[in-house]
Amino acid sequence: xxxxxxxxxxxxxxxxxxxxxxxxxxxxxxxxxxxxxxxxxxxxxxxxxxxxxxxxxxxxxxxxxxxxxxxxxxxxxxxxxxxxxxxxxxxxxxxxxxxxxxxxxxxxxxxxxxxxxxxxxxxxxxxxxxxxxxxxxxxxxxxxxxxxxxxxxxxxxxxxxxxxxxxxxxxxxxxxxxxxxxxxxxxxxxxxxxxxxxxxxxxxxxxxxxxxxxxxxxxxxxxxxxxxxxxxxxxxxxxxxxxxxxxxxxxxxxxxx
Numbered sequence: 001x002x003x004x005x006x007x008x009x010x011x012x013x014x015x016x017x018x019x020x021x022x023x024x025x026x027x028x029x030x031x032x033x034x035x036x037x038x039x040x041x042x043x044x045x046x047x048x049x050x051x052x053x054x055x056x057x058x059x060x061x062x063x064x065x066x067x068x069x070x071x072x073x074x075x076x077x078x079x080x081x082x083x084x085x086x087x088x089x090x091x092x093x094x095x096x097x098x099x100x101x102x103x104x105x106x107x108x109x110x111x112x113x114x115x116x117x118x119x120x121x122x123x124x125x126x127x128x129x130x131x132x133x134x135x136x137x138x139x140x141x142x143x144x145x146x147x148x149x150x151x152x153x154x155x156x157x158x159x160x161x162x163x164x165x166x167x168x169x170x171x172x173x174x175x176x177x178x179x180x181x182x183x184x185x186x187x188x189x190x191x192x193x194x195x196x197x198x199x200x201x202x203x204x205x206x207x208x209x210x211x212x213x214x215x216x217x218x219x220x221x222x223x224x225x226x227x228x229x230x231x232x233x234x235x236x237x238x239x240x241x242x243x244x245x246x247x248x249x250x251x252x253x254x255x256x257x
Contacts, residue, residue, distance in 0.1 A: 051232040056239045057214075064208060065193040066184040067138065067148040077214055077236055080229075081122075082184035082199035085113055085132070085166075087227075094178060098127065098185055098200060108173035109156075115164040118223045121187045122204045129160035134188035136168065151180045202229040213237045 057073040066082045069075060087097035096102065099113040119127040140155040141147030156171040170177065190198055197205040200223075203216040216234045 052235060053231050053233070054235045054237065056237040058240055060211065060238055060240075061208065061214060063194060064197045064205070066186070066197070066199075068194070077216070078184075078197065078199075078205075079201070080203040080216055080234075081197055081201045081205050082186075083201050084183045084185055085115075085181040086178060087182060094182075097182070098132075099181075102178075109170045111168045111170075111177070113166045113168075115166060116223060117164055119200050120221055120223070121190075121200055122198045122219060123187065123190070125187050125190075127185070127187075127200060128163045129166045130163075131188045132166045132185055133158060133160040135183075135185045136166075139183060149183065151183070202227055203234065206233075211238060 057077065059071060059073045061069070061074040061077065062071040063069040063074065064078070066078055069078070083097045085097060085099040085102075086094050089095050098116060098119055100116045101114045103112045104110070105112075113132075115127070115129060115132065121127060121131075125131075136152070136155065136158045137143040138145070139147065139149045140152040140158065142155075142158065147153070154170045154172055154174055154177070155168060157169045159167045161167055184199060186193060187198055192198075199205075202219050202222045202224075204219050206215040206217045208214045214236045216236070218229050218232050222228050
């Protein structure tokens with residue numbers, strides 16, 4: 001039930017850690033099954049996992065758009081939906097996410113990212129460097145609009161060299177720059193993130209009922225085996241006072257199905 005534990009702790013953990021931890025559990029489970037069980041018993045093990053897991057957060061999501069959100073609870077939920085060029089693994093270490101590999105120039109100013117070629121957004125759109133360019137133009141304010149994030153002030157230029165190569169040049173070296181690239185990559189031209197969020201993560205947004213709950217569902221087409229989810233549906237209830245949480249626990253509302 002390691003995978004179950006990951007989602008139940010979503011409200012209390014950084015979701016970059018949550019997702020990496022879940023992925024690690026899945027990887028360990030897969031290795032163990034291949035060594036000690038037949039394919040039939042592995043299928044039976046998957047069938048034993050719950051299809052619905054319920055947990056809670058203590059505040060209303062401040063925005064479903066990841067570039068507009070600043071709340072920790074919201075981030076904890078939607079790091080399951082969105083991903084950046086980099087993600088955090090189970091050990092809290094930075095590793096390539098949407099990016100397959102990267103190189104840094106000797107002077108520390110130029111970052112060249114090779115993108116994975118099998119990443120699909122939840123709306124079915126294939127991810128290419130055009131989506132990354134669109135994202136970083138918005139983040140760094142290189143599209144004539146106000147920058148969506150102050151973390152990219154040192155970005156001097158960006159370029160989509162080809163469909164799966166993306167280059168960022170900085171105005172000054174930055175030891176922390178790689179870590180800023182966990183920011184969500186969004187599909188080019190998609191404008192409904194605030195009502196129907198679309199990312200590339202292991203879970204898809206299903207619905208948000210204000211004052212009640214957020215529901216995510218498994219992304220069966222997720223590209224990275226080691227980070228795939230196994231829970232079919234996650235229901236995250238919005239409970240702003242401790243008594244509501246206690247009552248939910250007593251009533252069995254959080255029981256997995």
